[in-house]
Amino acid sequence: MSFVDYSDVIQDGDVAVVYLGHDSMTHIKVRHGAQTQTRYGAIRHSADLIGQRYGSKVTCTKGGWVYVLHPTPELWTVTLPHRTQILYTTDIAAITMLLELKPGSVVCESGTGSGSLSHAILRTVAPTGHLHTVEFHQQRAETAAEEFREHRVDHLVTVRNQDVCKEGFGVTGVADAVFLDIPSPWEAVGHAKAAMKRHGGRVCSFSPCIEQVQKTCQALAEHGFQEVTTVEVLLRSHDVRSVSLPLPDFGQDSPAREKEAPPRQAAVGLKTTTLPREIPGHTGYLTFATKPRT
Known part of the structure; x- marks a missing residue:
């Protein structure tokens, strides 16, 4: 394992990143015979990590699970x-x-x-x-x-x-x-x-x-x-959401309406973005x- 060279398999002595869900992460030093406690139970390094591929889903002792990721600068x-x-x-x-x-x-x-x-x-x-x-x-x-x-x-x-x-x-x-x-x-x-x-x-x-x-x-x-x-x-994120807008009705005499044309839909769906009210x-x-x- 190196921060500048990717490795496929977790080895003894590696530094690994554990993803706990909901954008919660921590790093651990992988050691033979060691354990790491999480809210989902213990991760047994020898049985659960060493020899596994990075990105694997690991089941903890309480039945919950985490992902073990290869470390990157980010x-x-x-x-x-x-x-x-x-x-x-x-x-x-x-x-x-x-x-x-x-x-x-x-x-x-x-x-x-x-x-x-x-x-x-x-x-x-x-x-x-x-x-x-x-x-x-x-x-x-x-x-x-x-x-x-x-x-x-x-x-x-x-x-x-x-x-x-x-x-x-x-x-x-x-x-x-x-x-x-x-x-x-x-x-x-x-x-x-x-x-x-x-x-x-x-x-x-x-x-x-x-x-x-x-x-x-x-x-x-x-x-x-x-x-x-x-x-x-x-950093400014835009909230993207779907909205439904009604089509305007120009009446029977509207030049845009043709006698043989099929009936119009009542509304049209659009994607729109909303700026955040607060910026970091x-x-x-x-x-x-x-x-x-x-």
Whole structure:
């Protein structure tokens, strides 16, 4: 099992995602002889998981059942242990697209936090790319490094415990893209520029407050970055439903009515969409910029 390579069969030592229904999920570490308790009863790892195919329907000891899924960055985002506030799939999708990440890309990230974005980056840059991620907090850095080893993606990532605003990313002239998720990203813009390749690349900064965005944009301009753009991603769902509308009756003398025509139907069915009354609130601002070729 690896977060960047799909496996068909559940094996001892894998990290699996258990779907409990009603959008409720959790992750477990599969171990020979272990059990995991759920509201449907116990899942016996040796008898119920090991050797089974991912996606299997597993019956628990109380008769209820769950699905066991192969881990993906999206599933990890909704089941990971929170050490910090995290980025969710809506923002992550925009970040990976607008940073122009692809297999083979080299990316610098700060801070690592709970590793939500890190896993999505690793899947995108695999199998030949690399992620250099920096975390200021020592225990969070050590925990993230251990998770990467457990998820078998440690060959694609280097974790550093240091202050990116003072010490940088620990690399120079190697990155195709840089991502900043720190309280004062404007203090790290110079280090981000130094970490990027001579032919240029893209940088993204995530900030919850517009004052942070203003300082970051000013720092990006001072360091020669171009195409500075700030976006806010809001998710809005449309409620699709069927409605029945009566057909108008223009009377016997209507030119649209023909004597030989069959009788009209009383109503017609249509599909319509309704906007939600409330929109999910603000998460953060994403500021993107391009380093020109030097």
